[in-house]
Amino acid sequence: MPFYHKLGKIPPKRHTQFRKPDGSLYSEQLFGTVGFDGMYSNIYHEYRPTQVKEIKKQYNVAPKIARANNMESLRLKGFDIKPEKDYLNSRKTVLTNSDCSIILAAPQESLRDYFYKNTNADELIFIHKGSGKLRTFLGNLDFKYGDYLLIPRGVIYQIDFDTEDNRLFIVESRRPIYTPKRYRNWFGQLLEHSPYCERDIRKPQELETNDEKGEFLIKVKKGEDIFEMVYASHPFDVVGYDGYNFPYAFSIHDFEPITGRIHQPPPVHQTFESDAFVVCSFVPRLYDYHPLSIPAPYNHSNIDSDEVLYYVDGDFMSRNDIEAGQITLHPAGIPHGPHPGAAERSIGKTETEELAVMVDTFKPLQVTEDGLKLSDGTYYQSWLEK
C-alpha cells in the first residue's frame, strides 16, 4: 500500500538493538518486494522466522486447462461452485493465464488448522457473501459483504468466517497489485479526483502476538505447488512492524462513482491495477444526463484485453438474463455490447443499482475444466436478433 503504517512495538531506529523484557533480542525481518526496490515493512518477531523444522509434502494444485485458446464469449454460473469445508480446497480456478488466476470459492469453515502463505502472488479477495476476520501475521482485518481484501505475497494468514455461507471472488496475481497510478500524486497520495482515498482504506489495527514454540504447519504456495512446511515457532509472533507492505481492506460500497453527461468508459470504474490487468468496480450511480444520452454502453472491441465481469448485485443494464454470482468472459479480438433491446430499454433511466467487479487482463485467459463446467454453452449466441 503506498502509505506508511505502524502497528505494535518497534524500536526508534531501524536495524538497531530491540530487546525483550528478559534482555534478549527480538528478531528483525525486512519484508520487501520487487528485489528490495518495492514496498517493504520492517517486522519484529519473538522468534527467528527462519526456523523450518520439516518440509513434509509437496503437491501440485495447477488447474486443469480445458481450453488453452478461447474465442467464445462465456457465461459461467459462479454459484454452481460447490461449497467445501476446507478453505484451500474450496478455491476453484476458473480462468487463468501466466499473470493471474480468477478463482471462485465457497468455503464453509474457518481456516484454523494450518496457516497459508502465497509466496509469489498477491491475492485480492472480493467478499460476495459472508463476513468474518482475516487474521495475518501483520494484523487482522474484519470483513463483510462488498469488501476487497488485498493480501500481498508472502503474508501468512488464516481466515475466520462467521457462518458457513460464504462466496468469494479471488484474483490471484503474479504481478503486484496497486492502486491506480493516475489517481496518485508523485508522493503516492491519492488525489482529489480519485474515486476513493486513504480514509476509505482499512489497515490492520489488531495484532495477535503468540510467544509460542512448537510445531506449526504453514501451507506455502510457490508456483502451482503447495509445500507443507512445519515451523518451530508460531507464525503470528510479531510484536510490531512499520512500513508500506501490509494487507488492507477496501469496501466496494466506498467507491465513489464518476458520472457524466454521456456514457463514461470503463476506466472511470478502475479500482486497482497491475501491469497485467485492471480491476474495476461498477457501483450504483446516476446515469448519463445529456438529453439524448444512451445509458447502456456502446458495442466495444477488447482487441487486446480479455474482459471478465463478476456480477454481484442489482440490475445489469446491458444484459438480459444475468444473475448474481455469474461471470461473463468476453475474449479479446471480438466485439461485444448490450444485448438486443438493452440500449432502447436504458433510455430515460436515471440511475442503476448494479454492483459488479470487472477484471480486464492484457493476456488471454485460458478456461479451466472447473470453469467450463459452469458454462451455459449458449451465451456467445445471445446477441442474435430474433
Ligand SMILES: [Fe+2]
Ligand atoms: Fe465490455
